[in-house]
Amino acid sequence: MDFTFQNPTKIVFGQGRISTLGTELRARGLCRPLLVAGGGSIKRNGVYDQVAASLKSADIQWAEAFGVRANPTLAKAEELIAQAKAFGADSVVAVGGGSVIDSSKSVAAGFFLDNLWDAFTGQARPKKALPLFTVLTLSATGSEMNGIAVLTNEATAQKWSFFSPACFPTVSIIDPAAQISLPWAEVVNGSVDAMSHIMEYYFARQTQGTTLALNDALLKTLLDTTDALQKDPTNYELHATRCWAATLAFNGLSSCGLGGGEWLAHGLEHSISALYPQVAHGAGLAVVFPAWCDYFKDSHPERFARFAALFGTNDTAEGLRRLRARFAAWGAPQTLEDLGVKPADLPALAAKTMEMGRLGTLKTPSAKDLEQLLRGALRVG
Ligand code: NZQ
Ligand code: ZN
Secondary structure: OOOOOOOOOEEEEOOOHHHHHHHHHHOOOOOOEEEEEOOOHHHHOOHHHHHHHHHHHOOOOOEEEOOOOOOOEHHHHHHHHHHHHHHOOOEEEEEEOHHHHHHHHHHHHHOOOOOOHHHHHOOOOOOOOOOEEEEEOOOOOOHHHOOEEEEEEOOOOEEEEEEOHHHOOOEEEEOHHHHOOOOHHHHHHHHHHHHHHHHHHHOOOOOOHHHHHHHHHHHHHHHHHHHHHHHOOOOHHHHHHHHHHHHHHOOOHHHOOOOOOOOHHHHHHHHHHHHOOOOOHHHHHHHHHHHHHHHHOOOOHHHHHHHHHOOOOOOHHHHHHHHHHHHHHOOOOOOHHHHOOOHHHHHHHHHHHHHHOOOOOOOOOOHHHHHHHHHHOOOOO
């Protein structure tokens, strides 16, 4: 299948390379960024100090906005846009994981929009954005090298996304050493998310030999490095290997020639973390992705067989059992009950997912399908 691949993000990868941030901005004539961050992990692990030292040495003046939460909100992004305007920002520097980067993309594009949410509903197609620089502290989403942002609109309980070519970061710095401070659960969430990005494409309509081979390798790398990090959590080389696999999992390479992926499991998870913001995206996927496989595995047996082969079997049900066992060994949640999702909310979760439209390529699901799928995820067995 024909495809176009374009990814303009410059990646600066390696230990100590956060020190290049200031010169990357200066080289582009930028000197007034809004620095966006989360709940403060960067103050505790030394990343903030490295960022500040680099900006200072390049004589850059910045404004700071902490407080982006996991599963970030539209309201916070709107507040940040107002701050960026008041400061006269010429760029945005995101220091954090996917939530911080997605909020920063929303600021970068929203700076030029009358109504940011219009980008998420498709009523606006952002054509320009402030230049965005990211210092990644959690490898999971691939947001550091794609043009996607995901936010929750709390007023409508919708966790939706938009893509704009203008929202690819200009430069992303990935220092794997910055991830040694991650709590184990976040490493697991990150690996499950990155694996899910690849797995969403396993069931695509088309095939492309190189893309499929790359995806097998990425999936295997994420499985192996996560296993190894569980025993050796401060190993730099393992972090570095895992980080790069997670970036490549969702920067456009893993979908070339496949004609689009599934994305229904992602849609369902977004509905869950919109209603239950304490549920991390990767944790939700650890429950929903296997449940999705269970529900749809008979629609495309050959694709599921290839997937099972990665787990050393040609039997789909056994492959799925091994995937679940791997997630369980890492300590990931296994059921909706583990996530704290109430059975009474399943119809609302199905309805919210239906509102997203255009999910699922194997079979167009009905609200009833989705409710039944979720019901299967309430308990193990
Ligand atoms: O807020 P702080 O204090 O920084 O703590 C964070 C947060 O509590 C912590 N953390 C991050 N780096 C750390 C660290 N703690 C210690 N040491 C470090 N080095 O980790 C927690 C989770 O961070 P978050 O950014 O929420 O995680 P993640 O990167 O998994 O991002 C998840 C968000 O991205 C969306 C998800 O839906 C969710 O909202 N996604 C974005 C995508 C995209 N833009 O392409 C695609 C994905 O499928 C996904 O939907
Ligand atoms: Zn994801």
